[in-house]
Amino acid sequence: MARSAAHALAALKVALSRKPSPAGAVAAEAAKEVEAHGLIDETPVLVAAFTKLCEPKRDPGCTGRSAIVAALHALDHWAPEVFEAGLHVVQIDGDPRFPNNDSGARVRGACAQAHAHFNRPDALDVCGEMLADSEIAARIGAARGLGDSGHIDATAVLHYKLALASDDGEVLAACHDALFALHRERATAFAIKQLALDDQRADAAALALGSNRAIEARDELVAWCTRDPRRARAVGYLALALLRDDRANAVLEKIVDDGSSLDAAAAKEALATFR
Numbered sequence: 001m002a003r004s005a006a007h008a009l010a011a012l013k014v015a016l017s018r019k020p021s022p023a024g025a026v027a028a029e030a031a032k033e034v035e036a037h038g039l040i041d042e043t044p045v046l047v048a049a050f051t052k053l054c055e056p057k058r059d060p061g062c063t064g065r066s067a068i069v070a071a072l073h074a075l076d077h078w079a080p081e082v083f084e085a086g087l088h089v090v091q092i093d094g095d096p097r098f099p100n101n102d103s104g105a106r107v108r109g110a111c112a113q114a115h116a117h118f119n120r121p122d123a124l125d126v127c128g129e130m131l132a133d134s135e136i137a138a139r140i141g142a143a144r145g146l147g148d149s150g151h152i153d154a155t156a157v158l159h160y161k162l163a164l165a166s167d168d169g170e171v172l173a174a175c176h177d178a179l180f181a182l183h184r185e186r187a188t189a190f191a192i193k194q195l196a197l198d199d200q201r202a203d204a205a206a207l208a209l210g211s212n213r214a215i216e217a218r219d220e221l222v223a224w225c226t227r228d229p230r231r232a233r234a235v236g237y238l239a240l241a242l243l244r245d246d247r248a249n250a251v252l253e254k255i256v257d258d259g260s261s262l263d264a265a266a267a268k269e270a271l272a273t274f275r
Helices: 003-017 024-036 040-053 062-072 103-118 123-130 134-149 152-164 168-183 184-194 202-209 214-229 229-242 245-257 261-274
Strands: none
Touching: 003 024, 003 040, 024 040, 024 062, 024 103, 040 062, 062 103, 103 123, 103 134, 123 134, 123 152, 134 152, 134 168, 134 214, 152 168, 152 184, 168 202, 184 202, 184 214, 202 214, 202 229, 214 245, 229 245, 229 261, 245 261
16 A cells, blocks of 8 residues: 555544544545555445544535545445435535535535446436435536436436526536437537527537537537627637637637627637637
C-alpha cells in the first residue's frame, strides 16, 4: 500500500474514534487515496466510515460521504450499506427555509446513479423516484442514472419530466443528455422539436445538441438563433460553439464581424470557449 494511502486511512480511523469530532474531510482524503491506488481490499474501511459519518455533526457538507460514494463507484464495488443507505441521506447545512441547502442531495443523486451503473433490478424505480426529489443535485443524479441504465424504456420518464417544463435548467439539460445516452438519433430529433418552445426547455435542448455535438442539427440551431436573438445571446451561440464544427464557427465569426455589439460580444465569448 502506498504510504500516502496508509497515512490517510490511519488518520481516518483516528478521526472516527473521536466523539463527536467531524471527520468528513479526513474521510474524503482517505477515499481519494483508496480510489487513486485501486485499493479494493480497503473498501470495507470506507463502508464502515460512511455509516459513522451519518451520525450528527460528523460530516458537514457531506464531503466525506460524497467522496466515499465516488470511490466505491469508481472501483466498481457495490456496497448496499452505502448506496442504498445513501438514497436517504439528508444534511441541512444552511437555513432550512431556503432551497439547495441540503448537501445530502449530492449523495442521494450519486447513489441513484450508482444503482443504474451496477444494473440493480430496481434502478429505474430508484432513479424515477429521485427525479422528483426536492433538491436539484439529486434530480440531476437521477437523470444521469436513467441515461446510464441502458434501458431504452427510461426515455418515457425523461420525456415526461421535460414535458412538465417546471424544473431547473440544469436538470432539464441532464434529462436531454440522458436521452442522448440512450438513443442518440431519437434524442436529436426530440431536441430539435424542443427548440420551437418559448421557455427554458428550448435552452436546455440547444445546449444538449451542442454539448453532444449533434452536427446534423447545425442548421436548426442557426435558425433558432436567428429567430430569437435574446436566447441566442444567452445560450444559442454557446450551443453552436459546442458543436466544434467549422461551419458553425464560421457563422459565429460572421456575427462577430457584422452583428450588433451585443451579438458580437456573445458570439466572441462563445468562440473563446475552445480557443
